[in-house]
Amino acid sequence: MTAVTRTTAIRHDFPILTRRFGGNPLVYLDNAATTQKPRAVLDALTSYYTEVNSNVGRGYYQLSHAATDAYEGARAEVQRAINAEHPDEVVFTSGTTAAINLLADTFGRARLAAGDQLVITGMEHNSNLLPWHRLCAATAAELVVVPAGADGRVAPEAFAAALGPRTKLAAVTHVSNVLGTVNPVREMAGQAHRRGIPVIVDGAQAVPHWPVDVRELAADFYCFSGHKIYGPMGVGVLYGRRELLARLEPYQVGGGTVKGVTLAEPVRYVPVPARLEAGTPHIAGAIGLAAAFRYVDGLGWPNIRRHDETLVRQAVAALESVPRVRVLGDPAAAPSGIVSFVVDGIHPYDVGGHLDRHGVAVRSGVHCANTFVDTFGVVGTVRLSFAIYNTEAEVDLVRRVLRTLTPGFWTTEHPTERFL
Numbered sequence: 370m371t372a373v374t375r376t377t378a379i380r381h382d383f384p385i386l387t388r389r390f391g392g393n394p395l396v397y398l399d400n401a402a403t404t405q406k407p408r409a410v411l412d413a414l415t416s417y418y419t420e421v422n423s424n425v426g427r428g429y430y431q432l433s434h435a436a437t438d439a440y441e442g443a444r445a446e447v448q449r450a451i452n453a454e455h456p457d458e459v460v461f462t463s464g465t466t467a468a469i470n471l472l473a474d475t476f477g478r479a480r481l482a483a484g485d486q487l488v489i490t491g492m493e494h495n496s497n498l499l500p501w502h503r504l505c506a507a508t509a510a511e512l513v514v515v516p517a518g519a520d521g522r523v524a525p526e527a528f529a530a531a532l533g534p535r536t537k538l539a540a541v542t543h544v545s546n547v548l549g550t551v552n553p554v555r556e557m558a559g560q561a562h563r564r565g566i567p568v569i570v571d572g573a574q575a576v577p578h579w580p581v582d583v584r585e586l587a588a589d590f591y592c593f594s595g596h597k598i599y600g601p602m603g604v605g606v607l608y609g610r611r612e613l614l615a616r617l618e619p620y621q622v623g624g625g626t627v628k629g630v631t632l633a634e635p636v637r638y639v640p641v642p643a644r645l646e647a648g649t650p651h652i653a654g655a656i657g658l659a660a661a662f663r664y665v666d667g668l669g670w671p672n673i674r675r676h677d678e679t680l681v682r683q684a685v686a687a688l689e690s691v692p693r694v695r696v697l698g699d700p701a702a703a704p705s706g707i708v709s710f711v712v713d714g715i716h717p718y719d720v721g722g723h724l725d726r727h728g729v730a731v732r733s734g735v736h737c738a739n740t741f742v743d744t745f746g747v748v749g750t751v752r753l754s755f756a757i758y759n760t761e762a763e764v765d766l767v768r769r770v771l772r773t774l775t776p777g778f779w780t781t782e783h784p785t786e787r788f789l
């Protein structure tokens with residue numbers, strides 16, 4: 370099968386791609402924000418709710434056993450997909466943000482004291498910055514930020530140099546959601562481990578584009594969201610090495626977390642992962658996420674990697690052919706489906722609005738990474754982010770539409786305004 374016929378076949382799996390806006394077919398290039406869902410995932414959700422719906426681990430009847438089996442089966446599939454050693458190293462959360470907040474409030478809070486240091490990079494999404502920022506404020510620890518260079522990369526030597534005797538924890542993104550830059554996580558983890566420092570990895574943008582192997586990466590914790598890898602919204606994963614995860618105190622307490630409760634005695638909590646999944650989990654979401662991993666696996670990672678490489682290289686060339694367009698960073702170095710650019714003299718919202726009038730959906734602004742975007746001295750960027758169903762014709766449409774761009778409302782009325 371050629372790459373083009375493969376992509377055509379894939380597009381048939383995604384019902385939303387037939388939608389039109391203002392007479393134009395939808396060209397969805399905001400996949401780093403969230404991906405569309407294939408029928409395999411939609412069917413898994415429907416089939417759960419029509420055939421299996423009941424609560425897990427709570428009912429002593431056949432339907433509840435079936436739901437529990439399906440939920441734990443999903444956990445085992447996620448375990449295999451990321452090559453974790455045990456299913457109980459996979460905690461279902463509501464997403465990356467929830468996973469990182471959980472870690473900040475449990476693992477981070479237990480490790481940090483006044484004067485300690487926590488190291489992050491300058492390219493973090495707010496979800497891997499604000500929980501640490503707040504934790505440092507609460508514990509009087511110091512947040513050390515290793516800045517990215519002009520090329521948008523964090524040099525491993527700069528990261529190593531930031532680790533010292535006071536460093537108790539490091540939290541780094543695997544892939545930047547702004548530039549698509551891939552951090553050498555394995556190397557960074559090695560540097561941290563040599564000093565006895567555990568490493569938390571924000572994998573939100575890596576999981577959809579690379580076959581992530583948490584053991585190969587030597588991540589102590591790895592967090593990601595289902596909705597960015599063609600799975601449902603509201604479900605995500607916190608992977609943790611068993612011995613570290615097992616030591617975590619419950620983040621939230623409630624149903625499903627206890628062995629025994631009396632009002633007179635200390636509460637006895639169940640082991641992980643249930644200990645960290647208080648309340649009714651997103652059972653259908655976990656099952657849908659497992660279906661998404663199966664779907665992606667069926668496409669084949671080498672095909673996905675080739676597709677990312679083709680589209681990113683084509684996008685960089687197309688953008689560079691448009692006057693006043695500047696591509697940021699070096700997205701073709703290790704293509705992760707993300708290409709960010711600015712149009713000199715035109716506000717990113719005007720660029721996004723112009724593309725939208727042609728049916729092209731992109732993200733423009735600061736991408737929840739204000740501090741990183743600020744380092745480029747721009748008000749914001751425009752981001753193309755690709756998925757398995759995007760085509761070379763769509764990239765070419767972006768090029769043609771950009772050639773007709775003129776300054777609009779934001780450029781003339783609010784050139785420095787930004788809110789997204």
Ligand code: PMP
Pocket residue numbers: 401402463464465466467494496497542544545546571573574594737
């Ligand atoms: N980290 C990165 C790098 C991201 O791109 C995102 C989503 N844009 C998040 C964290 C947060 O993910 P979620 O909103 O699904 O929790």
